[in-house]
Amino acid sequence: MTLPALIACDVDGTLLNDDDTISPRTRHAVHAAVAAGARFILATGRPPRWVWPVVDALGFAPMAVCANGAVIYDSAADRIVSVRTLPVETLGELAEVATRVIPGAGLAVERVGGSVHDTATPQFVSSPGYEHAWLNPDNTEVSIRDLLSAPAVKLLIRKPGARSAEMAAELAKYIGIQGDITYSTDNGLVEIVPAGVNKATGVEEIASPLGITDEEVVAFGDMPNDVPMLLRAGHGVAMGNAHPEALAAADEVTAPNTDDGVARVLERWWA
Known part of the structure; x- marks a missing residue:
């Protein structure tokens, strides 16, 4: 894959260690990518109010696909950008x-x-x-x-x-x-x-206005709710600890979340 323009990253079991922290190596890799001009967004099943501990751990406030794609949240402005609901x-x-x-x-x-x-x-x-x-x-x-x-x-x-x-x-x-x-x-x-809503549609909602195509996205995940995103991204990466469905959907399997799996991939593009 050529240099990604956008990194879409699941949170639990992916970005976070099993003790709900982000390792220094992974944090550095994310910061290096952002400093070089890449967009970094969270793509999580968490609701917006559960994004803030991740923002604190990252040290910056990214856009977030929340509730498995049903909510787009601007954490920097603490603003719900869009919502899809079940009537x-x-x-x-x-x-x-x-x-x-x-x-x-x-x-x-x-x-x-x-x-x-x-x-x-x-x-x-x-x-x-x-x-x-x-x-x-x-x-x-x-x-x-x-x-x-x-x-x-x-x-x-x-x-x-x-x-x-x-x-x-x-x-x-x-x-x-x-x-x-x-x-x-x-x-x-x-x-x-809501039908037709998933992490992939959420990522697209953020990426499209920026002129970023699916092929320019690298996505990380570990569970079945990550599968649509892994399949749609130009490069889908499953964690070494991932569910079999996520492993099957990915283009690549990296190390587990406990062994800096996200960082190991990002470091190929950004030191």
Whole structure:
């Protein structure tokens, strides 16, 4: 691949070590690329409010594709640039399917306001008894009726002890045009975003106005929610710790996230 114009990088399991830090080598490699004129963006399943620890670790504030492509976030200005949502009617249909097909599953939704600090909009809303897949949840617990009362950027379906891949395969039998199913952990958590929305469409939304083509993008990822981005990029790189689906989609497999896999690739172009 010729010199990339844009670097699209997943966060968890890719840019971050397993202790949620960015190694000095990886940080230096990213800074070297940006100093040379490359664009660096985050492409993550995280909502915008969970981007800020990454911004602090990087030492600069990049554009971010959040919620698996449903939200474009300008972290430098703390501004939501664009949002794709599941309408209320669709949320209701998806919730009915999820609770019927995955008995015992809990539901949650992600919403966004105008910025990370928009307190007028409860951003992570969960059903009673929802058991979180992540530490330090920042949810607001509401009734199912309230949960489904407003559009959301994604619906989360959670069943502790289940396998995300098996949940996704079962849901796929019943969910078609209502939304796209993906997952970023195999810890019993599946996410549904608006149909046709993924990290690849999010990266394109940032790159296209800059005159950057798919062929000029290098993308890094490790999980099934990264697959569309890895396939569409001019050069898709899977981490050595990646899920088999991500490995199969990539043009290259680098070292694991714990061994500076991102840096090892970037250093080929930028010392």
